[in-house]
Amino acid sequence: MATIKDVAKLAGVSTSTVSHVLNKTRFVREDTCDRVKKAVRELNYRPSSIARSLKGQKTRTLGMLVTTSRNPFFAEVVHGVERRCYERGYTLFLCNTEGDIHRMETNLDALEEKRVDGLLLLCSEVNDDVIKLLEAERSVPIVVFDWGPESDNVDRIYDNSPYGARLATEHLISMGHTAIGCVTGPMGRRSAEERLEGFRSSMHDAGLVVREEWIVEGDYECEGGVRAMQRLNDLADRPTALFVCNDMMTLGIISEASRMGINVPGDLSLIGYDDIYIAQHAAPPLTTIHQPKDEIAAMAVDTLIDRLDSKRTKGKVIKIEPTLVERRSVRKIG
Numbered sequence: 001m002a003t004i005k006d007v008a009k010l011a012g013v014s015t016s017t018v019s020h021v022l023n024k025t026r027f028v029r030e031d032t033c034d035r036v037k038k039a040v041r042e043l044n045y046r047p048s049s050i051a052r053s054l055k056g057q058k059t060r061t062l063g064m065l066v067t068t069s070r071n072p073f074f075a076e077v078v079h080g081v082e083r084r085c086y087e088r089g090y091t092l093f094l095c096n097t098e099g100d101i102h103r104m105e106t107n108l109d110a111l112e113e114k115r116v117d118g119l120l121l122l123c124s125e126v127n128d129d130v131i132k133l134l135e136a137e138r139s140v141p142i143v144v145f146d147w148g149p150e151s152d153n154v155d156r157i158y159d160n161s162p163y164g165a166r167l168a169t170e171h172l173i174s175m176g177h178t179a180i181g182c183v184t185g186p187m188g189r190r191s192a193e194e195r196l197e198g199f200r201s202s203m204h205d206a207g208l209v210v211r212e213e214w215i216v217e218g219d220y221e222c223e224g225g226v227r228a229m230q231r232l233n234d235l236a237d238r239p240t241a242l243f244v245c246n247d248m249m250t251l252g253i254i255s256e257a258s259r260m261g262i263n264v265p266g267d268l269s270l271i272g273y274d275d276i277y278i279a280q281h282a283a284p285p286l287t288t289i290h291q292p293k294d295e296i297a298a299m300a301v302d303t304l305i306d307r308l309d310s311k312r313t314k315g316k317v318i319k320i321e322p323t324l325v326e327r328r329s330v331r332k333i334g
Contacts, residue, residue: 002043010039016112026108061091062304063111067099067123071220071248072276073293074122077145080297081120088305090117097123116140118304143304145296146191155303157296157318161191164289164322165198165243168271171287171324172241173206176333177269181214181239183228183249192220195245195273214239218249225252233260241269241330247276247288250329254282265331275325285327296320 008015013032020026021036028036039045062085066074078094085092093114095107104123111119121144143155172180182199185192196215203210216231218224228249232238244250250272254264262268264284272279275290299318306312 002045004045006043007036007039007045010043011035014106014109014113016109019112020109028105057115058117058308059115060089061093061114061116062118062120062301063093063095063107063114063116064120065095065097065104065107065111065123067097072278073246073248073274073291076277076293077122077297080294081301083294084298084301088301090301090305099123117308118142120300120304121145141304141307143300145300154315155307155318156315157300157303157320158190159291159296159320159322161194161322162198162201164273164291165195165245166202167322167324168243168273168289169199169202170206171326172243172269172271172330173202173208175241175269175330177241178208179211179214179240180208181211181216181232181242183216183218183225183242183244183253185218185220185245187217192245195243199243211239218245220246220248222248222252222255225249225254226256229253229256229260229262233262238268240267240333242271244270244272247272247274247279247286250286250288251278251282254329265329269330271330273322280327282329284329287327287330288325290323290325292320292322 004015004018008018011018011032013036017028017032018036018040020028021033022040064078064081066078082092082094093111093116095111097104097107108119118140119142121142123144123146141155143157146156146158169180180203182196184196187193187196200210213235214232216228218228225244225248228244229252232242242253244253250270253270257264257268264270270286272286272288273291275286275288279286279288299320303316303318
């Protein structure tokens, strides 16, 4: 009698992909579905009711998908997740997707085969294919950081970005700055758009003009900060202060400003976002908006495990409030 492994081998896919195709529990590409169905017909495969019943048993394992562990913010959250899983008696399986949808699908298949009890997703990019994958992943509950589909199967945890941006902008204004620019994250990302929104509203409330040439789109990486500094330096008139929508880009700006002979904060004041560990060791130490990464990590794990224990069926949204951390990258004017 043919087994699910036989079907997977003939179709050239994983056993979990075969399961998803047969049970319609997750989005699978059409060409993959066709190969699986063809293999099922050729082998006259019939699913085992015993194997299906085993899915109901807990393994006390959680799976985590991360876009990239290279970003210090992500690495610090992952560290907190691993620690909290250990404290709650769970094992964590970590997968790095590198932002690739096919790699994410493969990772999900691997985690499915390990029969993880739940999933945590910390991903910086979202597109229609990712949404389809998440919406179709009905076999386990999911917690996503920052973004995610509106689904009963998904709990979402994210920071109050508009408020954090207002804290940053209002701090620059309180230090006497009126010529303020903003280096955003990639437009289309919720966090980037909300932080820009908070910047604009704070400037408007203070009666200050937002100069569009002083708003530069970045990429949340150091290189994006370098390019932003180069673009601003080409202008005839440069801002005296910048709200930069994450610390990585702020570090890139400091590096490029130093190369150009621009002193921070003497010539240009900077405030970042995230408060990654290295921010306190920058030169100068960064004034930034703190996201409580350990708290976010613990809350994500607790939310997922508590949902498993309570059998809660409705997804929820948890908003984290950021705080201002003052260091030495902002100069007081006047």
